[in-house]
Amino acid sequence: MKKVTASGKTVEEAIEKALVELNTTREEVEVQVIEQPQKGLFGLFGGKPALVEVEKKPDSIEEAMNFLNVLFEKMGVQVDIVVKPENRETVFDLQGEHIGTLIGRRGQTLDSLQYLVNLVANRNSDGYLRIRLDAENYRERRKQSLEQLADRLANKAIQTKKTVKLEPMQAHERKIIHTALQNINGIATHSEGQEPKRYIVINPR
Structure with a gap:
């Protein structure tokens, strides 16, 4: 039950009755x-009570999960969503067969799904909710892969004393590269280009 109609001597009394019935x-x-x-009449006869309609606000996490479940059903894939609160965000861990299809090339499909699910979660939310989609621990594996790439290309820039340009990446992946290299002596990093083709440049000092 997500919507009830209640009456009371006052509006507040009617609302309180509805809250009890909704348990919220x-x-x-x-x-x-x-x-x-x-x-x-004379405060005694023919009076009418207050009448209110009280409806529970949509649960943003539940709406996001429903959106994904409908989408996965249309895609013909069986996926279980495990919800994990983590720091200031909520992780949706996707589990099941053929998860690689949902990850896509270098996580592009997973990133697109994450973008859509955040739009759904925040359309009725009072504050901003951050949902991170993960599958088969892909996010951590990708992070480690990018850090290894950053280390290898930084060494190349130092040894050859030449600028090294990386391929275009999304903002969160560029951040991983910048963070991994920020304390390495002998190089400096910055980003160039326009989204979605913005890329990192490693300069030897």
Whole structure:
């Protein structure tokens, strides 16, 4: 039950009755006053109670999961979503067969799904929610791969004393590269180009 109609002597009393029936709090509902209370003749006869309609606000995480489940069903893949709160974000860990299809080349499909699911989660949210999609620990494996790449190309720039340009990457992957190289002596990094073809440049000092 996500919507109830309740009555009371006052609007607040009617709302409280609805909250009890919904087993929720005032912050988690939207209230529509259908009728204001009316006093009867001489305050005794023919009065009308307040009437309100109280509806629970959509749960953003639940909406995001429903969106993905419908999408996966249309794609014909069987996926279980394990929700893991982590620091200031919520991780949706995708588990099942043929997960590689959902990851895509260098995580492009996974990143696209993540972008869409964040749009869905935040369309009715009061504050910004951050959902991170992961599958088969891909995010950590990709992070390690990028850090190894960064180390190898930094050494190349130092040894050859020539500028090294990386292929275009998304912003979160460029951040991994910059972070991995920020404390290495003998090089400096910056990004060039416009999205989605923005790339990192490693300069020897």
